[in-house]
Amino acid sequence: MRYWLMKxxxxxxxxxxxxxxxxxxxxxxxxxxxxxxxxxxxxxxxGVLFYHSxxxxxxxxxxxxxxxxxxxxxxxxxxxxxxxxxxxTHEDPRxxxxxxRFERKLARTIPLVELKAQSRLDGFALLQRGxxxxxxxxTKAQWNVILGxx
Numbered sequence: 001m002r003y004w005l006m007k008x009x010x011x012x013x014x015x016x017x018x019x020x021x022x023x024x025x026x027x028x029x030x031x032x033x034x035x036x037x038x039x040x041x042x043x044x045x046x047g048v049l050f051y052h053s054x055x056x057x058x059x060x061x062x063x064x065x066x067x068x069x070x071x072x073x074x075x076x077x078x079x080x081x082x083x084x085x086x087x088x089t090h091e092d093p094r095x096x097x098x099x100x101r102f103e104r105k106l107a108r109t110i111p112l113v114e115l116k117a118q119s120r121l122d123g124f125a126l127l128q129r130g131x132x133x134x135x136x137x138x139t140k141a142q143w144n145v146i147l148g149x150x
Contacts, residue, residue, distance in 0.1 A: 002046045003138040004037070004066070005126055006100065007053040015050045015062035018102040023067050026097045027075045028083045034135040039070045039096040041137065048100060049138060049146060051126075052109065059111040060146055067101035110149050120145045 006026065008014065018024055029035055048064040072093035075083035088094040116127055125136040138146075 002041060002043065003049070003140060003143045004042065004046060005049040005051050005060070005136045005138050006064070007051045007134045009054045010052045010061070011055070014052065015102075015105050018050065018062070018064060018100065019105060021102075023099050023101045025073075025099050027073050029073070029097065029134060030083060030085075030095065031133060034133050035094075035096055037135045037137065038098050042066045042070065042098050044068060047138075047143060048103075049143070050100075053134075057109060057111050059109040059115070060106065061109045062105040063103040065101045065103055066098050068099035070096040070098050073097040106150050108150065110146060114149060115146070118145060118149065 010016075013024070026038070029038065044066055046066040048066060049060045050062040050064050052058055052061045072090070073083070073095040075081040076085040076088040076093060076095045077090065078084055083095070085094055112126075115121055115124070121127060121142060124138070124142050125131055125133070
């Protein structure tokens with residue numbers, strides 16, 4: 001099993017939204033490295049730190065699980081979608097996604113400022129300068145440190 005951090009803006013899709021729907025396809029990823037993490041790295045059952053970004057208090061808000069193998073993101077084929085990609089075809093899709101299943105909301109959001117202050121998270125991809133990827137790998141040790149901060 002592997003571990004991941006997946007970012008979402010809470011005014012677009014929050015941990016509460018995931019709790020309400022249960023399972024959600026992680027559509028709209030348009031970064032090749034993040035796509036490759038989903039396509040090549042994620043497996044059903046992997047752990048997910050659900051991270052609220054671009055908000056007043058960014059931080060880890062909940063836990064989820066990868067609920068499917070990667071498959072083509074249907075929004076790439078929808079002409080009216082903001083995620084439409086004219087170069088993508090059903091025979092040769094460019095963008096993939098996984099389904100994500102709600103596990104639980106954390107007792108409190110673990111703010112980014114606290115994550116940065118945690119010396120045991122040195123080397124954590126989220127804390128690297130300039131890293132803006134929406135999906136990041138997390139080691140088991142980092143996973144345990146973060147959950148211990150709850």
